[in-house]
Amino acid sequence: MAKAGDRVKVVSVDETYEGVVVPNEETKNLVLKLDSGYNVGIERSKIKKIEVLKAYKAGKKKEIPVKHDKNKPTIGVLHTGGTIASKVDYETGGVIAHFTAEDLIAMVPELAEMANIKTELVANMMSEDMNFAEHQKIADAVEKYAKKGVDGIIIGHGTDTLAYTSAALSFMFEKINIPVLIVGSQRSSDRGSTDAISNLICAATFIVKTDFAGVAICMHYTANDDKCAIIAGTKARKLHTSRRDAFKAVNDSPIALIDYKTRNIEFLKKDYAKRNKKGKAESKTKMNSDVGLLKTYPNMKTELFDFFTKKYKAFVIEGTGLGHAPTNLGVNLKNYEILKDYIKKGGIVAITSQCVFGRVHPNVYTNLRRLSDIGCIFCEDMFAETAYIKLAWLMANYPTKVKELMGKNLRGEITPRTMPEEFLE
Numbered sequence: 001m002a003k004a005g006d007r008v009k010v011v012s013v014d015e016t017y018e019g020v021v022v023p024n025e026e027t028k029n030l031v032l033k034l035d036s037g038y039n040v041g042i043e044r045s046k047i048k049k050i051e052v053l054k055a056y057k058a059g060k061k062k063e064i065p066v067k068h069d070k071n072k073p074t075i076g077v078l079h080t081g082g083t084i085a086s087k088v089d090y091e092t093g094g095v096i097a098h099f100t101a102e103d104l105i106a107m108v109p110e111l112a113e114m115a116n117i118k119t120e121l122v123a124n125m126m127s128e129d130m131n132f133a134e135h136q137k138i139a140d141a142v143e144k145y146a147k148k149g150v151d152g153i154i155i156g157h158g159t160d161t162l163a164y165t166s167a168a169l170s171f172m173f174e175k176i177n178i179p180v181l182i183v184g185s186q187r188s189s190d191r192g193s194t195d196a197i198s199n200l201i202c203a204a205t206f207i208v209k210t211d212f213a214g215v216a217i218c219m220h221y222t223a224n225d226d227k228c229a230i231i232a233g234t235k236a237r238k239l240h241t242s243r244r245d246a247f248k249a250v251n252d253s254p255i256a257l258i259d260y261k262t263r264n265i266e267f268l269k270k271d272y273a274k275r276n277k278k279g280k281a282e283s284k285t286k287m288n289s290d291v292g293l294l295k296t297y298p299n300m301k302t303e304l305f306d307f308f309t310k311k312y313k314a315f316v317i318e319g320t321g322l323g324h325a326p327t328n329l330g331v332n333l334k335n336y337e338i339l340k341d342y343i344k345k346g347g348i349v350a351i352t353s354q355c356v357f358g359r360v361h362p363n364v365y366t367n368l369r370r371l372s373d374i375g376c377i378f379c380e381d382m383f384a385e386t387a388y389i390k391l392a393w394l395m396a397n398y399p400t401k402v403k404e405l406m407g408k409n410l411r412g413e414i415t416p417r418t419m420p421e422e423f424l425e
Contacts, residue, residue, distance in 0.1 A: 005056025008032070011049040012042055018053070073151035073208050074116040077104060078141050080123040080134070080157050080165075108197055114204050118150065127158025127165075127184075132287035132392065135168040139285045142169065142180055146281035152179040152207030154200065154218075159184035159246065162217060163236045167389040168287070170215040170233035170411040177279030179207050181218045182233070186244045195220050195244040202228035202258040209265055212255070213275040215411075219247040221257055229254040234386050234413035237356060250356055251381040251418045288395035291315060293388045295354070296325050305335045314348035314395050314402065317376075318384040323351040323360030328367045336370065343375040348402050350377045350391055352384045357423050377406045380414045387413075 002008045004023040009016065010032065019032035022039060029041035030050075104119060105112045122141045123134050142153055157165055166182045173180075181203040185196035203218040215233035223245050231249045240246040256267045292315035294308050308315050319325045327336035343349055351371065353360050359381035362372035372378060379387045387406075390413060394402045408414070 002030075002050050002052055003056065006052050007054040007056075009051040009053055010042055010047060011051075012046045013048060014046060017042065020056075068116050072115050074118060074149075075111075075114075075204055075207055076145035076148075076150040076153045077117060077119045078138060078145075078153060078155045079119065079121045080130075080138065080155065081125045081127065108200050110201050111204055114208050115151070118145070120145075125158075127161040130158075130161050130165060132168070132289060135165055135172070135287065136285045138165065139169055139172045139283055142173070142176075143281045143283055146176065146178055150178065152181070154203050154207070155180065155182045157182050157184050159186060159219075159238055163238060163247070164385055164389060166215060166217050166233035166236055167386045167413075168393070170413075171390055171393040172283045172285045173215060173281065174284060175280060175282040176215065177213055177276050177281060179210070179212050179275075180215045181206065181230070182215070183218050186220075186242060186246060195225070198225050198260045199228055202260055205263050206230055206256065206258055206265060209263070210256070210267075211274045212272055213279075214273045216255060217247060218258075220244040221254065225260055227260060228258045230256040230258070232412045234382075234390075234411050237383060237385070239356070248424065249422070250383055251359070251415055251422060252412075253419075253422050284393075284397045286396035287392045288313070289392070291388065291392040291395055293318065293384060295384075296320060298326070300326050300332075300335075302331065302334050302338070305338045309338055309342035309347060312347075314350070314391050316350045316352060316379075316384055316387045316391055318354050319351050319360070320354055322364055323353055323362070323368055323371070323378055324365070325351070325371065327371065336374075339371070339376070340374040348377070348391065348395070348406075349375070350379050350387050350406055352379045352382055352387045354384075356383055357418070359418065375403075377403060379407060381418055382413050 002021050004021050006021050008021055009018045017032055017040060019034040022031040022033050024031040028044060030044055031039055031041050033039050105117060111117055120141060122137050138155060145153055162182055162184045169180060183199045183203045185194060185199055199219055206218060216230045217233065217236045218228050218230055221227040221229035223243055231247060231254050232252060235249050235252040236247050237250045238246050239248050253268050255269045255272050256265055258265050290313040292308050292312040294315055295318045317325055326332040339349055351360055360378045362368050362378045391406060394405055398405055
């Protein structure tokens, strides 16, 4: 009987397949990993014959020695989990992560050609489980490696909440003298269509070849393996569930593009922060957990507004259009009174739009002016996730200046003018 890891030939009533048996406890199908990198599930009732071509034998792991080269720059790689450094272990049937420098170089040998690699496991979790505590741990690790004198840092991260982490780190570091690039992958490293390798190589290339300093993400610019984009940490958003070019710059353009094949770098922005060897990494990593994010929609219950004003010291309203909220007629008038009383007592309300692109504005419509008049803060062209992170950071570090700083550009989160060509850039 074929076991996980065996290379087999399967003859079914429909087709003949050849590949490696993948552990599968979720269904009754036989799952094979084909040479193309993709998996196929075969109904066992349709299987006529299984021939084991090569039985799986567990061997000793071959370690690749990592030698320090004083003539090369040094990159710190911080792992937080996600698929970027993981693949199926056919011996155990689970997904294993590659967290050591040896593991990473074995997966991406080109990294050793470019730089000395130092690694650290900061967290090991699915990105949807990330909390502010993990953001603080990552920031502490970044600061530690920056003080050690590394030339740049790559943070491996799951893609689903990658933009939240990039925004958090952007605000936490009031000064940073090296590049900190957050990298994820939409496809795991054991798939033929993986984007992990090219994203890592492009990130390392950008670190060793440029004078950029600051927090940004490095992900696919197109669906093909031709270019990766460097996007400001407060302007990146995941806009697709599965495409490799899921991350786009919102109300902004990428900072730069890296050609994966030629390693050429094209800067689209000229006003980026540059490295300063005499500079220091200075951070404020506190975050206030008493901050919420409220999405508006038709037929909302007044109890939701009431709950948020009682549960949180501050919250972001993700309104419609230019920042509208159901506060104008009939039963919705009570929502307006709840917000008015909450703000009067010291609560903070920031307003963004459900429209990913564009900006909110307090003076276009009367109902928007009414919200502005009671003290709601309109957040320009920030999208909701960035505004939520910024508000939580301000509440923890500058509690007496929240109203002043929320609408002020601190880390590139607000752009004075959005150009037409930046829509879906």
